[in-house]
Amino acid sequence: MSFFPGKDPEFGDAESCNAVTQLIIPRTSDIGGFEVRRALPTIKRRLVGPFIFFDRMGPARFGGHGEALDVKPHPHIGLSTVTYLTSGEIGHRDTLGNHTVIRPGDVNLMTAGRGIVHSERTPDDLRLRPHALSGVQTWLALPERDEEIDPSFGHTEKNALPTISETGVSGRLVLGHFCGMKADVKTHTDTLLADIALRPGARLSFPAEHEERAIYILEGQLGVAGDVFDAEQLLVLAPNDPITIEGAGEHGCRLMLFGGEALEKPRHIWWNFVSSSKERIEQAKEDWRQGRFGLVPGDEKEFVPLPER
Structure with missing residues (x-):
């Protein structure tokens, strides 16, 4: 979904608690009635661990009568895309021949490596009836040693992921490890992605077991060290x-906790391409212009052109 023309996020007011070093307010883009909030990257914060891209999709509601998400085939290199939904469905197709429908609580992890093309569209059976769509899509930059590996795709259903259940706290570990649990989803760096809900007054310890950490507030209000933060904000x-987070306000909150090991060197990012080499990105541009990435079986007729910028 990276071709969306997301604007750079903004930084909020200075934080009053030492636990939060940066407060990022995502910029919103409206793509035909479907809102996307981009929280990473920004000029002042390029990555959190391996997460070089963080988009909040929706929440949105399509009214039927053909209203749908249609992300045409587009290429990637040098990264893994992670798609996680809280409502709705998205159909995934790619040049490896995979055709999968992702549903709430499942996780799609597609590793581009040296290059892959995929499309993301509303499944046919949803197009003619009202439906909601909400979730997050992130990119994990690959370690330099793995930037040119063969592309791959994995779909993990929600029942295969570890769950968190304590008094007033519920959730699911999507990637990596957290508080003694480990998700059986292959990543190439130490990482964390967890979907957590906190009822009002419920508390959860967020240990410093990952080198870099952040929180994206999907819904409600979050308390950190006496301060309260609203929905659709990213806290670095x-x-x-180690900190303790707390559900605040009348309804508590729903969050994405994420982070991991910092990369060994900076990354360049242009459109859908991530690489430690500017020359490799230029090569990827030319490969897409010349049609060298290949076609997506079952979705061969359309594609996203290379941006002229």
Whole structure:
């Protein structure tokens, strides 16, 4: 979904608690009635661990009569895309021949490596009736040693992921490890992605077991060290500082916790391409212009042109 013309996020007011080092307010783009909020990257914060891209999709409601998500085939290199829904369905197709429908709580992880093309569209059976769509899509930049590996795709259903259930706290570990649990989803770096709901007053310890950490507030209000933060904000946390988070307000909150090991060197990002080499990105541009990435079986008739920028 990376071709969306998302604007750079903004930074909020200075935080009053030491646990939060940066507060990022995503910029919203409206794509034919479907809102996308881009929280990463920005000029002042390029990555959190391996997460080089963080989009909040929706929440949106399609009215039927053909209203649908239609992301035409487009290419990637040097990264893994992670798609996680809280409502709705998206059909995935790619040049490896995969055709999968992702549903709430499932996770799609597609590793582009040296290059892959995929499309993301509303399944046919939803197009003629009202339906909702909400979730997040992130990119994990690959370690330099893995940037040119063969592309691959994995779909993991929600029942195969570890769950979190405590008094007032519920959730699911999507990627990586957290508080003694580990998700059986292959990643190429130490990482974390978890979907957590906190009822009002419920508390959860967020240990500093990952080098870099952040929180995206999907819904409600979150309390951190006496401060309250609203929905649709990204909080970057201080390293090496365990914290306790708390559901605030009348309804508590729903969050995505994420982070992991910092990359060994900076990455360049242009359109759908991520690489430690500017020359490799130029090569990818030319490969897409010349049609060298291949076609998506079952979705061969359309594609997203290379941006002229």
